[in-house]
Amino acid sequence: MIFVEKLLNASRQNNSLVCIGLDPDLKLIPYGLNIFDFNKAIIDSTNDLVCAYKLNFAFYETLGVEGFDVLKRTVDYIPNDILTIGDAKRGDIGNTAKAYADAIFSKLNFDATTVNPYLGFDSIEPFIQYKDRGVFILCRTSNPGSDDFQSLSYQNGSQNSYLFDLVATKASRWDKYGNIGLVIGATYPQELNTIRERFPSMPFLIPGIGAQGGDLEKVVLYGVDANGEKAIINSSRQIIFASKGSGFASAARKVATELRDRINYYRKKPI
Amino acid sequence: MIFVEKLLNASRQNNSLVCIGLDPDLKLIPYGLNIFDFNKAIIDSTNDLVCAYKLNFAFYETLGVEGFDVLKRTVDYIPNDILTIGDAKRGDIGNTAKAYADAIFSKLNFDATTVNPYLGFDSIEPFIQYKDRGVFILCRTSNPGSDDFQSLSYQNGSQNSYLFDLVATKASRWDKYGNIGLVIGATYPQELNTIRERFPSMPFLIPGIGAQGGDLEKVVLYGVDANGEKAIINSSRQIIFASKGSGFASAARKVATELRDRINYYRKKPI
Numbered sequence: 001m002i003f004v005e006k007l008l009n010a011s012r013q014n015n016s017l018v019c020i021g022l023d024p025d026l027k028l029i030p031y032g033l034n035i036f037d038f039n040k041a042i043i044d045s046t047n048d049l050v051c052a053y054k055l056n057f058a059f060y061e062t063l064g065v066e067g068f069d070v071l072k073r074t075v076d077y078i079p080n081d082i083l084t085i086g087d088a089k090r091g092d093i094g095n096t097a098k099a100y101a102d103a104i105f106s107k108l109n110f111d112a113t114t115v116n117p118y119l120g121f122d123s124i125e126p127f128i129q130y131k132d133r134g135v136f137i138l139c140r141t142s143n144p145g146s147d148d149f150q151s152l153s154y155q156n157g158s159q160n161s162y163l164f165d166l167v168a169t170k171a172s173r174w175d176k177y178g179n180i181g182l183v184i185g186a187t188y189p190q191e192l193n194t195i196r197e198r199f200p201s202m203p204f205l206i207p208g209i210g211a212q213g214g215d216l217e218k219v220v221l222y223g224v225d226a227n228g229e230k231a232i233i234n235s236s237r238q239i240i241f242a243s244k245g246s247g248f249a250s251a252a253r254k255v256a257t258e259l260r261d262r263i264n265y266y267r268k269k270p271i
Numbered sequence: 272m273i274f275v276e277k278l279l280n281a282s283r284q285n286n287s288l289v290c291i292g293l294d295p296d297l298k299l300i301p302y303g304l305n306i307f308d309f310n311k312a313i314i315d316s317t318n319d320l321v322c323a324y325k326l327n328f329a330f331y332e333t334l335g336v337e338g339f340d341v342l343k344r345t346v347d348y349i350p351n352d353i354l355t356i357g358d359a360k361r362g363d364i365g366n367t368a369k370a371y372a373d374a375i376f377s378k379l380n381f382d383a384t385t386v387n388p389y390l391g392f393d394s395i396e397p398f399i400q401y402k403d404r405g406v407f408i409l410c411r412t413s414n415p416g417s418d419d420f421q422s423l424s425y426q427n428g429s430q431n432s433y434l435f436d437l438v439a440t441k442a443s444r445w446d447k448y449g450n451i452g453l454v455i456g457a458t459y460p461q462e463l464n465t466i467r468e469r470f471p472s473m474p475f476l477i478p479g480i481g482a483q484g485g486d487l488e489k490v491v492l493y494g495v496d497a498n499g500e501k502a503i504i505n506s507s508r509q510i511i512f513a514s515k516g517s518g519f520a521s522a523a524r525k526v527a528t529e530l531r532d533r534i535n536y537y538r539k540k541p542i
Contacts, residue, residue: 023367056363056367058361058363058367058368058370058371058374059367059370061339061370061371061374062370062371062373062374062378064339064343064374064378065336065339065340065343067339067374068332068335068336068338068339069336072335072336089361089362089363089387090329090360091360091362091387091389092327092329092360093412093413093414093416094414096294096327096329096330097329099329099330099332099333100329100332100333102333103329103332103333103335103338107333107335116360116362116387116389116390117389117419117420118362118387118388118389118409118412118420118421119387119409119412119414119416119417120414120415120416120417120418120419120420120421121415121416121419122414122415122416123414123416124416138389138390141364141389141390142364143364143365143390143391143393143394144365144391144392144393145364145390145391145392145393145394145395146390146391147391148388148391148392148441149388149389149391149434149437149438149441150389150391152423152425152434152437153425154423154424154425154426155425155426163420163423163434166420166423167420170419170420
């Protein structure tokens with residue numbers, strides 16, 4: 001099944017735009033638990049509430065040799081009807097990008113990944129060649145440093161435009177297989193609005209609510225497509241570390257349920 | 272010892288600006304050899320000819336679970352007086368960048384790494400906090416897609432400037448510990464010249480000679496500092512795959528020697 005279908009099926013089946021970021025931190029998980037078992041408990045307790053799980057590679061690479069193994073076992077454990085996103089933000093020249101794409105899509109078998117646009121088309125092309133997988137290009141990120149370069153303003157014909165706009169424009173031109181999406185931070189709702197208007201049917205991966213403070217109502221209002229879909233709203237720490245005690249999995253379920261319901265409330269609210 | 276000192280010591284001791292990229296490819300190494308033994312043979316045969324080894328993470332991640340182990344054993348095997356560069360091109364938000372920096376500098380113990388600037392300062396700061404390690408920020412990359420965004424032109428006061436210029440300018444402003452360098456592709460000698468004039472003492476990591484076709488004479492002339500140093504000129508495939516037969520290590524030595532000598536010829540050639 002192709003990536004966009006899998007995304008729509010998952011979000012319809014669970015009536016949810018929630019993505020949970022499985023970004024474990026040994027210092028924050030209950031004492032004595034290993035990371036795979038932590039992930040497993042969170043997945044068991046939330047997989048009927050989400051459309052996707054996102055695994056940021058950094059939190060696995062920092063585990064050393066066992067990291068890749070935990071990453072692989074976690075992806076394999078996620079039920080098949082839920083989208084898996086390998087949040088690796090890779091960006092390298094052609095032959096190297098090919099090796100990364102192979103690692104993420106063939107070896108680890110993720111449904112989708114994130115890539116950095118700074119190196120341009122040949123750094124992204126090997127990923128989009130996996131036509132049934134999704135490729136989310138970083139466009140406007142949620143962090144404070146996002147303004148250092150992404151909001152660089154330039155003269156585009158008679159108009160003023162920004163680097164992140166150019167990234168969105170090129171991403172859409174490169175999208176010959178319909179498997180490209182954009183990463184747009186919840187902390188920039190105005191930009192989210194502008195880019196959604198220009199690209200009404202692209203899937204958006206939206207981090208930055210919760211711990212990073214994005215405004216959920218605006219994010220939903222501006223992020224979804226005309227059917228109220230194709231926005232994947234990620235929360236990591238607020239859900240998985242909702243409690244540090246033995247009840248962490250049911251605490252995570254509670255927070256994920258509330259988030260799903262708040263998003264659905266805004267989705268259905270008449271404008 | 273801090274990173275810049277280690278670089279200068281290594282390049283003086285071996286009278287070399289050559290960096291060998293240890294980017295193994297199972298399809299190109301002699302049949303039956305494992306990747307660690309391949310790397311070991313290349314290192315044994317070339318470590319008196321180089322100032323640095325650069326390991327691109329993609330070629331290890333694609334090995335799956337054993338990749339991290341081979342990466343770690345290879346870095347550990349490189350003699351202590353030679354600089355090790357973990358070419359990971361990471362770029363992620365603050366708390367995630369911290370996990371990547373920990374993986375590369377603490378767990379794997381690389382002397383230096385490469386980072387992607389698209390996410391801005393907070394994505395780079397956790398790396399530069401390792402004050403004795405080097406952080407090479409991607410500025411102008413060697414690949415064809417480099418023009419998609421890096422050469423975006425904008426109005427900078429009364430002058431015309433480019434995104435890669437802005438990256439170099441900000442990198443230099445962020446360089447409070449003297450451990451930031453720039454990655455500038457050999458395929459853009461004119462840009463290399465301009466940036467060296469503006470930043471006379473920053474270390475440059477220069478990929479893109481050899482297989483990618485950069486002009487070596489210009490690269491040396493424009494890339495080095497006033498003392499003919501602080502340029503790290505990388506070659507990967509042309510050296511490590513110089514021969515695919517059992518004599519691969521001595522073939523690599525031959526090509527590395529020629530490269531070192533050609534670079535030194537241009538370094539000493541009066542302008």
